[in-house]
Amino acid sequence: MTRIWTSIGILAVLLGLCICSVRAVDGACARYDAQAAQAEAALSAGDTAGALAACDGLMAEWDRFHGICGIFVTGSRLTPIREELAALRPMIAAGMPESHAGLARLRYRIRCIPEETTPLIWHIL
Amino acid sequence: MTIILIRTLILYALVIFAVRLMGKRQIGELQPSELVVTILISNIATLSLENTDIPLLQGILPVLALVCFEVLSSWASLRFPGFRRLISGSPQVIIRDGVIDQSMLRKLRFSPDDLLAALRTAGVFSVEEVQYAVAETNGNVSVLQKSDASENPPVMVIADGNLREKALHEAGLDRHWAEQMLRKAGLHIGEVFLMTADETRQCNIIRKGGER
Numbered sequence: 454m455t456r457i458w459t460s461i462g463i464l465a466v467l468l469g470l471c472i473c474s475v476r477a478v479d480g481a482c483a484r485y486d487a488q489a490a491q492a493e494a495a496l497s498a499g500d501t502a503g504a505l506a507a508c509d510g511l512m513a514e515w516d517r518f519h520g521i522c523g524i525f526v527t528g529s530r531l532t533p534i535r536e537e538l539a540a541l542r543p544m545i546a547a548g549m550p551e552s553h554a555g556l557a558r559l560r561y562r563i564r565c566i567p568e569e570t571t572p573l574i575w576h577i578l
Numbered sequence: 579m580t581i582i583l584i585r586t587l588i589l590y591a592l593v594i595f596a597v598r599l600m601g602k603r604q605i606g607e608l609q610p611s612e613l614v615v616t617i618l619i620s621n622i623a624t625l626s627l628e629n630t631d632i633p634l635l636q637g638i639l640p641v642l643a644l645v646c647f648e649v650l651s652s653w654a655s656l657r658f659p660g661f662r663r664l665i666s667g668s669p670q671v672i673i674r675d676g677v678i679d680q681s682m683l684r685k686l687r688f689s690p691d692d693l694l695a696a697l698r699t700a701g702v703f704s705v706e707e708v709q710y711a712v713a714e715t716n717g718n719v720s721v722l723q724k725s726d727a728s729e730n731p732p733v734m735v736i737a738d739g740n741l742r743e744k745a746l747h748e749a750g751l752d753r754h755w756a757e758q759m760l761r762k763a764g765l766h767i768g769e770v771f772l773m774t775a776d777e778t779r780q781c782n783i784i785r786k787g788g789e790r
Contacts, residue, residue: 456599457653460646467643470635528631 471572474525478570481521486563488514492545493556501545504552508542526569534562582627585634589623592638596645601652609666609716615648659740666715671748673711676724686713697721732782736773739786750777759783 488511495503515535522531537559544552596619600612608616619641626637655662672682672693683693693711696719702708710722710731722731733745735756746752756773760766763783775781 456601456649459599460649463642464646464650467639467646470639524633524635527633527636 474570475567475572477521478525479567481518482563482566485511485514485518486560489556489560489563493553493560496545496552496556501548504545505542508538508545511538512542522566526566530562530566530569534559537562581630585630586627588634589627589637589641592641593619593623596641599645600648611648611651611665615644618644656738659737659742669715669720670713671710672713672719673705673708673721675710676706676708678705682713688713693719732774732776732780734772735775735781736767736770736783738772739768739770741767746775749775751775751779755779 488507492504492507492511495501495507515538519531519535537555541552541555541559544555600615622637622640622644626632626634651661651665655665670682670686672679672686672688678693683690694705697703697705697708697711700719700721702721702723707723708721709724712720714720733742733749735742735746735749735751741753741756743753746756756775757767759775759781760770760773760783763785765783765785769785770783771786772784773781
């Protein structure tokens with residue numbers, strides 16, 4: 454019976470971990486996306502300094518964001534965000550119009566991450 | 579490199595733990611579900627070892643989940659005979675008194691070559707020498723030769739408190755006879771760990787807890 458109870462215990466822990474992963478990844482992505490939205494809003498308002506500050510904030514938050522999401526999500530989903538972020542700062546500083554599209558792409562990539570942890574039927578299939 | 583080494587160490591410990599959790603059944607002959615779990619575990623562990631892009635947790639979680647499902651399914655197989663038949667199938671007699679049950683062979687997709695090879699492995703070179711040959715759930719064929727001690731091999735009629743009407747019927751017995759024998763022994767079905775009987779109505783009863 455020890456094995457049965459151990460198995461039930463492990464399954465309960467795994468189930469808890471699954472629920473935690475959904476909450477943790479959703480929360481981390483929502484926070485990171487909100488910061489990216491700030492940068493987008495500042496850029497749209499023509500506030501380059503504000504957009505750069507928001508971008509620096511995103512860079513500073515990267516380790517924490519990556520630390521949470523990296524436990525549950527494959528690296529191939531996270532690496533493009535890092536690359537996008539690194540390319541974005543010089544573009545904003547140079548006042549390039551592509552920075553708008555870059556920020557939109559960054560936000561899209563962030564919003565796609567929870568797909569890997571949220572158990573919706575089309576994600577499962 | 580260091581990361582791969584550490585991941586290998588963790589997964590090695592995990593797979594050892596998984597095999598220990600599955601128990602000693604795993605080391606001997608594999609049942610169909612155990613074979614599936616063993617193949618899946620080795621594949622999942624390899625993927626997580628090779629590809630550092632995959633989080634370690636995505637390797638650990640399915641291995642643990644599979645082993646837990648396997649342990650729970652073994653427990654359910656022990657408790658519920660119907661579930662056991664569904665997961666592992668049931669042993670089938672393929673030769674009775676030197677006569678091959680051809681329809682059963684076709685059902686099991688055994689070719690005559692497979693059958694003869696299995697008989698030769700058991701040290702029998704002629705079908706006529708066989709009293710009983712049974713295809714076991716793990717794919718082995720058990721053979722009882724005609725010259726062996728008993729011409730009527732005993733069948734298991736009660737296992738862990740569950741009466742097997744089909745086995746009783748195969749031995750030419752019925753539930754009434756089994757209950758009568760148990761009454762003589764001062765037991766009821768739920769108290770019996772194992773009861774075997776043969777066509778000559780010889781029976782052997784082992785009560786739960788090990789007393790004969």
